[in-house]
Amino acid sequence: MSEGGNEEMEVSPLGAEPELVRPVDGKLAAPQVPEGRRAAATFIFLTVTLDMLALGMIAPVLPRLITGFMAGNAVNAAQMLGIFGTVFAGIQFLFSPVLGSISDRFGRRPVVLLSNFGLGLDYLLMAWAPALAWLFVGRVISGLTASSVPTAMAYMTDVTPREKRASAFGMLGAAFGMGFVLGPAVGGILGSVSPRLPFWVAGGLSLVNGMYGVFVLPESLKKENRSPFSWKRANPVGSVALLGKSKVLMGMAAVLLLGYTAQQSLMNVYVIYCDYRYHWSDRTVGLSLAAVGIASGLYGALLVKRAVKVLGERGAMSVGLICGAIGWVMMGYSKTGLLLWAGIPILNLMSIVWPSAQSIMSAEVGPSQQGQMQGAVNSLRGMAGLVGPGLFTYIFSKSIGVGAVIHAPGMAFYVAAGILILSLVVAESVRPRKLVK
Structure with missing residues (x-):
């Protein structure tokens, strides 16, 4: 790469066989793995990990900051926290297609790097925020800059052979898991010093990673493969139109949407469920969530490649959905918490679903x-x-207490299991005659 890393450089596909080097004596030497390819793949992995780590780091302290700005009023603070969460999800929904389309026009490198620097500066803004309005603006910007994850996924698609994409997406899934585990733990430790410290650290990590990327990240999308930017495509409605391009794309999109929705039961009900049913301490809840993240990370890094090799992408996806449904039922039925612990490694076999589905989808465009x-x-x-x-907090509220429609504390998890079974039916209904292996 040229100085500054501005020139486009062809990146060898991840997992492809490196070229043999022929010495002067005419004998073939051992294969050499290009350093540029390794460094670029490592950077993308680090970017996703740090993005998730930063989001996890601020999770334990953001409620405290909001409460402090609202004079300690817990009710108003809880409502404002809900608004922050909804706005963040809405920004992701609106701007992910925009950044993805921009990367199709101008390349992956500038979008990934600008996101790193933008996220870093944004966390510094939130660390400094003297009023709630500034914190809210920072949350909006973080939703926008965190929308670069699809560009990182597209980068991996550019440089990975078709047959190895599920494994590559699995590694990125492991990065999500690592951030999920380490983020809240690090954020809790730093937050005990000051609720603003995790923001300063998260901002510094993102900026350092961006500086690293300036020197090691080549462009992965060749100029002849770029497409003009169009607002018609760069919006959620246009994105849905792309997903309707084929029956397979539509089916896999439905599988992902249903699966992501089922996951929301873990994110929004798990803590209050464990508190209501088992009276667990914060430490026990934290340890169990760490177990979820560790299982997800290990499966993404070590299991996806083997599962796809043995079962094929569609077989791996089906097994993951079935195991996920079984895991949810175990967690919902557990009366003492013991079955819940046993269900965690089974539930997290869902980790092989997302990379398999995304790999199948990547072959359709x-x-x-x-x-x-x-x-x-x-x-x-x-x-x-x-x-x-x-959806899930409503279901939980209607399944406990005196006014419960049906007294079943685990009902939200049973509904999540049902959603996964529905996604399995959808996945099987779009199976083509020639299976993708």
Whole structure:
């Protein structure tokens, strides 16, 4: 790469066989793995990990900051926290397709790097915020800059052979898991010093990662594979139109949307469920959530590749959905918490579903539409984030207490299991005659 990393550089596909080097004596030497390819893949992995780490770090302290700005009024603070969460999900829903389409036009490198620097500066803004309005503006900007994850996914698609994409997406899934585990733990430790410290640290990490990327991240999208930017495509409605391009795309999109919605039960009900049913301490709840993140990370890093090799992408996806449904039922039925702990590793076999589905979808569109497609996938996460919290907290509230419609504290998890079974039916209904292996 040239100085400053501005020139486009062809990146060898991840997992492809490196070229043999022929020495002077004419004998073939051992294969050499290009350093540029390794560094670029490492950077993308670090970017996703740090994005999730930063989001996790501020999770334990954001409510405290909001409460402080609202003079300690817990009720008003809880309502404002809900508004912050909804706005963040809405921004992700709206802008993920925009950034994905921009990366299809101008390349992945500038979008990923600008997101790193933007996210870093935004966290510094939130760390400094002297009033609630400034904190809200920062949350809006973080929703926008965090929408670069689809571009990272598209980058991996550009440089990964078709047959190895599920494994590559699995590694990015492991990055999500690592951030999920480490973020809240680090944020809690730093927040005990000052509720603003996690924001300063998160901002510094993002800026350092951006500086690292300036030197190691080449462009992955060749100029001949780029497409003109169009607002008709760069919006959630246009993204849905892309997902309607084929029956397979529509089916996989439905699988992902249903799966992401089911996951919202864990994000929004799990803590209050454990408190209501088991009276667990914060430490026990934290340890159990750490177990969820560790299982998700290990499966993404170690299991996806093997599962796809043995079962094929569709077989792995079906097994993951079935195990996820079983895991939800175990967690909902557990009366003492013991079955819940046993259900965690089974539930997290869902981790093999998302990379398998995204790999199948990536084969349905050309190189010039990968950013738009990945943006559409992230919009599905945003849609689930808009619907899931209200849905599952309502179900939980109606299944406990004196006024319960049916007294079943685990009902929200049973509904999540039913949603996964429905997504399994959808996945099987779009199975083509020739299976994708």
